[in-house]
Amino acid sequence: MELNSLSAISPIDGRYRNTTSALAAYFSEYALIKYRVFIEVEYFIALCDHPLPQLRDFDKNATEKLRDIYKNFSEADAADIKNIEKTTNHDVKAVEYFLKKQFDSLGLQDYKEFIHFGLTSQDINNTAIPYSFKLAVNEVYLPEINGLVDLLKNFAREWDAVPMLAHTHGQPASPTRLGKEISVFVERLENQLALLKAVPYSAKFGGATGNFNAHHVAYPEIEWKAFGNHFINDILGLHRSQFTTQIEHYDNFAAQCDALKRINNILIDLDRDMWTYISMNFFKQKIKAGEIGSSAMPHKVNPIDFENSEGNLGIANALFEHLAAKLPISRLQRDLTDSTVLRNIGVPVAHTLIAIRSTVKGLNKLLLNEAAINASLEANWAVVAEAIQTILRREAYPNPYEALKDLTRTNMQVNAQTIAGFVDALDVSDAVKNEIKAITPQNYTGI
Incomplete structure (x- = not known):
């Protein structure tokens, strides 16, 4: 079957393709190849700027022509690299050979052996992937989640004065305000987003086992650690890990996965609360002409968006949890288990994006x-018992909690009249009685 939205195995590229298509620029096979090309080109330019003795006469006017290789990178270029990979059976080496052909076409063949000079494939993968991941978070994820937070802020303001019965343990509890309950989610999301943004996008760059062995043996006079720090930190805008094996240790990436998972957990909590408020009839839902709520029950308008979001967040979190647990673990100086796992970074991000839009x-x-x-x-009205017994405690009234417990648990129906009759019988001043009678479920909402 031809690959399209109907034949795709994953709903990410099938049913939800319109929602997730923006992520293809960061997490597809094409994107991975493009960012590998980007790293290789920028690394070569950095070697020229250093400069290495053999690159001192490199014509700097050719620099932009080199950058055009990745700026104008096409699907045909990616296909060319994949064809080379059929022979090399090595994806990063295929990128190197592709670039050598580009150097030949630009008349730069004298310099092509400095493509991928001294590097191992993970110097490319462990820079290209965090670089593209950073772009995806900043350019796609954060705008989407910030839009959701802004929407919640608007609701918090709009519903700030709306009193609402709270429920703890599923039972009626002291009243609250709907806007404040929405603000709970705003604060939680903003706090966790701040933690996500505080985690560096770490990268590995240091040769086959992290020690710049090949670089140092060829040019022992050059401060390769300083070069690597400048290239990763200043040119790429990432954060170079100073002591690594052949691969990045992924601890910071694991922290980012955990941060994204915590944010998703908050969204699951939000989805379930909204679902429950709808089931309690606190909210109705706008009806779109032509839409069906249930195939059997014509009256139903189901809260399907919150359910869809919750399901996708669950899938995303399962994958984020695996990424965070697996990637920091590698046998000795490296094994290959991280390679296939890294290719799935976009999957939990995609399910998260689907969920955010559904919410x-x-x-x-x-x-x-x-x-x-x-x-x-x-x-x-029984929920004002807390208020009454607290005022009576203030007035040194004997056993106020027990008195209110007897009132609220022995009466079949506690209402305004029940409360008023109880207050009238209290041995307190008229001023205190009037103070208590002024309390209602609608105004007992705190600050």
Whole structure:
């Protein structure tokens, strides 16, 4: 079958292709090859700028022609590299041979042996992948999650004064405000996003076992550690790990996966709360003409967006957890288990992107049902018992907690009249009675 949205094995490239297509520029096979080419070209230019003795006469006017190789990199170029790989059976070596052909066509054949000079494949992979991952986070993920946070902030402001019955352990609890409950998620998301942004995008660059062996033996007079730090930190904008094996140790990448997983857990919590509020009729949902809620029950409008989001977040988190647990572990100076795993970095990001957009879609369907919210408050006057017994404690009234417990647990229905009758019988001043009578489920919402 020809690969298309109907024949794709993964829904990422099938059903949800329109949602995830932006990630192809960072996580596809084409993207991986392109960023490998980018690293190789920039490394060669850095060697010329150093300069190595054999590269001192390199015409700097050719620099932009070299950069055009990756700036104008096409699918045909990627296919050319894949064809070379059929012979080499080595993906990074295929990139090197492709670049040598490009050097030949540009009349730079005298310099082509300095392509990939002194490097191992992981010097390319462990820079290309964090570089593309950083771009994907900054250019795709953060705008999407920040858009969701901004939407929540708008709801928090809009619903700031809306009193709502809270539920702890699934039971009616002291009233809160709907806007404040939304602000809980805003604060949690912003805090975890700050932690995500604080983790460096680490890269490995130092030859076959991390010691610049080949570089040093060829040019012992050059400070290769300083060169590597400048190339990775200043030119690429990454963070060079100083002591590595053949591969990056991935500890910071694991931290990023854990940070993304924590953010996703918060979104799962949000999805479930919104789903529950809808089930309690606190929210209704906007209906789009022609849409079907249930194939059997015509009346239903299901909260499918929050359910879709929760499911995709679960898949994403399972993969983030595996990436974080597996990648920092490698036998001795390296084994190959990280290679195939690294190719899946885009998968949990894609499921996360699908989830974020589903949550946003669900939030935008919400219609506040203040009548139902107020009715739930009116039906639960017992929740003001906390307020009453606390004021009575202040007044040194004997056994106030026990008195309110007896009231709220022995009466079949506690309402405004029940509370008023209880207060009238209290041996306290009229001022305190009036203070207590002024408390309602609607105004007992704290600060």
